[in-house]
Amino acid sequence: MIKASVIGGTGYAGQELIRILMRHPEVEIVTVGSRSYAGQKFSDVYANYENLTDLICEAANIQELAEQSDVIFLAMPHGIASKMVTDEILQQTKIIDLGADFRLKDIDIYEDWYKTEHFNQPLLKEAVYGLCELHRDDIKKAQLISNPGCYTTCSILSLAPLVKNNLIDVNSIIIDAKSGVTGAGRSAILTSMYSECNESIKAYKIGEHRHTPEIEQELGLLSDSCFNLLFTPHLVPMNRGILALSYATLTKSITQTEIRDLYKAFYQDEYFVRLTGDRMPETRWVKGTNFCDIGVKLDERTNHVVVVGAIDNLIKGAAGQAVQNMNIAFELDEKTGIDFIADFPI
Numbered sequence: 001m002i003k004a005s006v007i008g009g010t011g012y013a014g015q016e017l018i019r020i021l022m023r024h025p026e027v028e029i030v031t032v033g034s035r036s037y038a039g040q041k042f043s044d045v046y047a048n049y050e051n052l053t054d055l056i057c058e059a060a061n062i063q064e065l066a067e068q069s070d071v072i073f074l075a076m077p078h079g080i081a082s083k084m085v086t087d088e089i090l091q092q093t094k095i096i097d098l099g100a101d102f103r104l105k106d107i108d109i110y111e112d113w114y115k116t117e118h119f120n121q122p123l124l125k126e127a128v129y130g131l132c133e134l135h136r137d138d139i140k141k142a143q144l145i146s147n148p149g150c151y152t153t154c155s156i157l158s159l160a161p162l163v164k165n166n167l168i169d170v171n172s173i174i175i176d177a178k179s180g181v182t183g184a185g186r187s188a189i190l191t192s193m194y195s196e197c198n199e200s201i202k203a204y205k206i207g208e209h210r211h212t213p214e215i216e217q218e219l220g221l222l223s224d225s226c227f228n229l230l231f232t233p234h235l236v237p238m239n240r241g242i243l244a245l246s247y248a249t250l251t252k253s254i255t256q257t258e259i260r261d262l263y264k265a266f267y268q269d270e271y272f273v274r275l276t277g278d279r280m281p282e283t284r285w286v287k288g289t290n291f292c293d294i295g296v297k298l299d300e301r302t303n304h305v306v307v308v309g310a311i312d313n314l315i316k317g318a319a320g321q322a323v324q325n326m327n328i329a330f331e332l333d334e335k336t337g338i339d340f341i342a343d344f345p346i
């Protein structure tokens with residue numbers, strides 16, 4: 001059995017990890033780390049665990065956990081992991097970080113966008129960006145896996161086949177994305193309150209959302225060039241889900257059938273990427289699952305391609321992909337413990 005611990009286990013992403021790991025046939029949970037709930041039963045924090053587990057939240061010490069765990073998941077706000085993770089810890093255990101500290105390879109870009117100091121530049125080189133469909137071979141060998149952001153997972157998977165095949169002008173990319181409210185985490189934030197966000201949709205952080213350089217970095221690797229793209233997130237009044245619409249100008253003449261065939265070829269071996277054909281993706285069909293649904297449509301009149309991607313921000317966008325990374329890193333069937341079908345109707 002793989003011994004797994006979660007630090008930040010009482011947040012939304014951490015709770016999803018616990019839920020998935022508890023039912024994972026190859027995993028035994030060692031510790032749920034939480035400072036605010038230390039000493040309390042996990043089932044007192046989340047009542048859906050009543051009678052199902054005796055886990056007690058603990059103020060976790062990563063050094064001690066590294067000795068007891070084969071893998072430690074970090075599900076904390078950014079800025080903490082770069083202080084916590086050291087070479088010594090990585091010699092003892094694998095780390096899968098759901099935060100942003102090890103996603104960007106350029107420390108200046110990290111510090112500029114996150115407005116905070118990074119404390120371990122050498123580990124940026126060592127960390128593998130854990131977008132499973134694109135970096136599987138590196139994930140197999142990695143000790144430090146940096147789980148991608150939620151908007152970024154959806155956007156990169158949507159655009160990767162176009163960029164890789166040089167089909168679009170990369171400087172023309174516009175991503176218009178919508179997220180449910182759990183994307184902001186469980187802590188009390190005014191803008192996430194029911195009465196503040198229900199019955200309304202708003203754009204936020206236009207041109208300055210922190211997922212922008214992450215998308216640019218990863219798509220840049222596929223195109224062998226640096227470029228800037230426009231990314232606009234929106235908050236929508238639903239609990240979970242991301243819908244990302246990506247627009248770009250075509251550089252080659254291509255038919256609808258050819259472009260869909262190209263996506264099929266790119267993702268032919270990827271269980272967790274589903275191409276939806278004429279039906280465009282909707283968040284309800286991926287809710288509670290590790291799937292990323294993608295639909296692609298040409299607008300010949302304007303010479304644009306429009307790609308629609310949908311994921312569950314807490315599963316493929318966070319905990320599900322983190323477990324997919326663990327499965328790859330421990331040479332298990334990638335689907336183990338995360339092969340969910342969306343609950344419907346819900």
Ligand SMILES: NC(=O)c1ccc[n+]([C@@H]2O[C@H](COP(=O)([O-])OP(=O)(O)OC[C@H]3O[C@@H](n4cnc5c(N)ncnc54)[C@H](OP(=O)(O)O)[C@@H]3O)[C@@H](O)[C@H]2O)c1
Nearest residue numbers: 008010011012013034035036075076099183185186313318
């Ligand atoms: N929500 C999403 O959809 C989503 C998607 C992808 C990635 N992520 C990333 O996953 C991470 C967790 O997000 P979340 O949505 O689960 O946030 P959250 O609900 O606010 O939970 C944050 C967790 O971190 C712990 N924590 C806070 N400050 C800490 C500190 N200084 N040291 C140790 N633990 C600390 C908190 O527990 P205690 O205060 O009890 O220790 C809590 O369990 C973030 O980096 C986020 O960007 C989230």
